[in-house]
Amino acid sequence: xxxxxxxxxxxxxxxxxxxxxxxxxxxxxxxxxxxxxxxxxxxxxxxxxxxxxxxxxxxxxxxxxxxxxxxxxxxxxxxxxxxxxxxxxxxxxxxxxxxxxxxxxxxxxxxxxxxxxxxxxxxxxxxxxxxxxxxxxxxxxxxxxxxxxxxxxxxxxxxxxxxxxxxxxxxxxxxxxxxxxxxxxxxxxxxxxxxxxxxxxxxxxxxxxxxxxxxxxxxxxxxxxxxxxxxxxxxxxxxxxxxxxxxxxxxxxxxxxxxxxxxxxxxxxxxxxxxxxxxxxxxxxxxxxxxxxxxxxxxxxxxxxxxxxxxxxxxxxxxxxxxxxxxxxxxxxxxxxxxxxxxxxxxxxxxxxxxxxxxxxxxxxxxxxxxxxxxxxxxxxxxxxx
Ligand SMILES: *Cc1c(COP(=O)(O)O)cnc(C)c1O
Ligand code: SF4
Numbered sequence: 001x002x003x004x005x006x007x008x009x010x011x012x013x014x015x016x017x018x019x020x021x022x023x024x025x026x027x028x029x030x031x032x033x034x035x036x037x038x039x040x041x042x043x044x045x046x047x048x049x050x051x052x053x054x055x056x057x058x059x060x061x062x063x064x065x066x067x068x069x070x071x072x073x074x075x076x077x078x079x080x081x082x083x084x085x086x087x088x089x090x091x092x093x094x095x096x097x098x099x100x101x102x103x104x105x106x107x108x109x110x111x112x113x114x115x116x117x118x119x120x121x122x123x124x125x126x127x128x129x130x131x132x133x134x135x136x137x138x139x140x141x142x143x144x145x146x147x148x149x150x151x152x153x154x155x156x157x158x159x160x161x162x163x164x165x166x167x168x169x170x171x172x173x174x175x176x177x178x179x180x181x182x183x184x185x186x187x188x189x190x191x192x193x194x195x196x197x198x199x200x201x202x203x204x205x206x207x208x209x210x211x212x213x214x215x216x217x218x219x220x221x222x223x224x225x226x227x228x229x230x231x232x233x234x235x236x237x238x239x240x241x242x243x244x245x246x247x248x249x250x251x252x253x254x255x256x257x258x259x260x261x262x263x264x265x266x267x268x269x270x271x272x273x274x275x276x277x278x279x280x281x282x283x284x285x286x287x288x289x290x291x292x293x294x295x296x297x298x299x300x301x302x303x304x305x306x307x308x309x310x311x312x313x314x315x316x317x318x319x320x321x322x323x324x325x326x327x328x329x330x331x332x333x334x335x336x337x338x339x340x341x342x343x344x345x346x347x348x349x350x351x352x353x354x355x356x357x358x359x360x361x362x363x364x365x366x367x368x369x370x371x372x373x374x375x376x377x378x379x380x381x382x383x384x385x386x
Contacts (some may be wrong), residue, residue: 008104008152021045021061032061036274037117039106041183046064047212054210054242057278059105064277065382066097073114077311084129086122090313094142094173098122099161101148104184109239111270111279111307112374121157131164134171142173151180151187155195162199174199177235179207182214185221204231205264209243214255226260233264236302237278238288239268240302244280246291253292253300263302266316271309282306282317290319294336308357 012018015026015033018040025196031039036294040059048055081090088096101118103110110116122130134140143165150158165174180187181204195203204225208214226232234256236243243249253263269279285304292301305314330344 002189004189005025006185007042007186008344010042011104013038018060022048022051022056023054024060028063029061032063032065034067036061036108036113037106039104039117041104042151043185043217044105044183044213047215049212052241054248055212057242058107058109058209060108062108062277065274067106068274068276071271071276072309075271075309076111076307078112083383084124084133087130087131087133087212088138089137090311093139094144095134095140096144096146098147098158099127099150099151102152103147103149104152104180104187107179109237109269109272109275111272111275112148112268113272113274119240122161127161127164130295131168134165134168138170141170142175142176143171144177147175149178149180150176151178151192152184155189155191162195162202164341166199172201174202175201177207178204180215181221181225182208182218183204185215185217188221188224190224193224195321196225196230197228200229203231203233205235206251206261207236207237207254208256208261209232209239211248211251211255214252216257219259222259222261232259232261234261234302235267236263237267237269238280238285240280242278244284244288246288249288250292250296250300253296253302257297257300263300265314266302266304268304268306270307286317288338289317290321293319293326 012021013033015029015038018024018029018038019026038059038061044055044059049320050056067251078088078090078096081088083089086098098115099122101115101120103116134143143162150161157250162174165171167271206222222232235254236249238244243252248267256263266285268282268285269275271279289301289304304317306317307314322336323331324334324340328345330342333341333343335341342351
């Protein structure tokens with residue numbers, strides 16, 4: 001057996017083992033793990049420092065999950081936007097493909113709580129159906145492998161899926177959404193990295209919620225993926241009692257960058273039934289973004305989004321304080337230090353250069369320069385302007 005499969009098999013899934021290791025009353029979790037399974041990998045278990053800490057809250061079943069108000073179990077209405085089984089096509093040019101229901105850990109706040117933990121991977125016939133759909137839909141240029149967690153599939157199934165996807169000529173990007181590097185770093189084997197390398201461009205967005213998750217082993221696993229040429233992003237869920245704190249969030253973002261992972265999305269928690277005790281106010285997220293923007297590396301600031309209930313998709317939110325006024329005279333702006341600045345609109349009578357004459361495309365550099373210096377040469381000049 002592969003080493004990572006042995007490690008995964010050592011995870012805690014039974015209430016009596018949880019009781020032994022963490023001293024909880026097994027009767028408290030027994031009724032919860034029926035509908036909502038538990039799995040805690042050795043890496044995650046070792047990171048728990050005390051009862052109720054940020055790691056504990058994410059993985060230890062809690063009786064309140066059973067007493068949630070009458071919330072929807074599919075608030076994002078993913079089932080509605082599913083043209084063929086396991087495929088969600090909501091946005092114009094990209095789709096989600098859920099290739100397994102298995103995860104290395106079962107996060108208590110999971111949006112797909114209704115699905116995860118059920119046995120089974122995507123079946124051969126279902127993959128064929130998804131591939132046929134994608135082949136027909138030439139507008140799709142980006143596929144996100146999700147689940148569950150796609151990196152829990154055995155190597156040969158990952159390769160089968162990647163190979164099938166790469167037979168579709170119009171498909172440009174393949175992305176993985178995964179919590180595996182942060183919870184089961186042993187899974188990121190040299191063999192897996194070799195497979196992934198053969199199907200670039202492949203991107204991965206890794207799920208991390210707390211700085212303590214970035215152990216040396218986890219950082220090394222991220223490094224192996226980065227060395228295989230995979231650009232790594234992070235997705236973080238804003239969770240009450242876990243990371244709803246500016247200092248914790250800043251530490252997380254810094255640890256991610258140290259692990260060569262670029263923060264991508266910070267999600268407001270969804271309304272999913274059984275998870276509402278994790279929700280924070282929307283203001284909490286906005287004020288966390290405000291505490292990062294300008295105060296630390298811009299690389300460390302994720303996009304804060306709400307995945308709109310009812311299937312509206314991800315909607316970005318920015319603190320409203322930055323743009324004080326915008327009209328034909330320009331923008332009145334406030335920076336991170338609360339200082340006010342004015343940015344004038346361009347002169348309306350500046351003529352647009354218009355289209356290039358026929359056969360002149362090679363002489364682009366001879367065109368007169370237009371626009372303000374702020375919009376040009378961002379690659380180097382922007383940084384030297386200061
Ligand atoms: C998040 C998501 C995507 C990807 O969105 P990006 O903003 O491109 O990362 C695609 N489809 C669905 C259904 C999603 O929820
Ligand atoms: S790893 Fe992702 S899909 Fe799996 S339980 Fe956690 S949040 Fe849900």
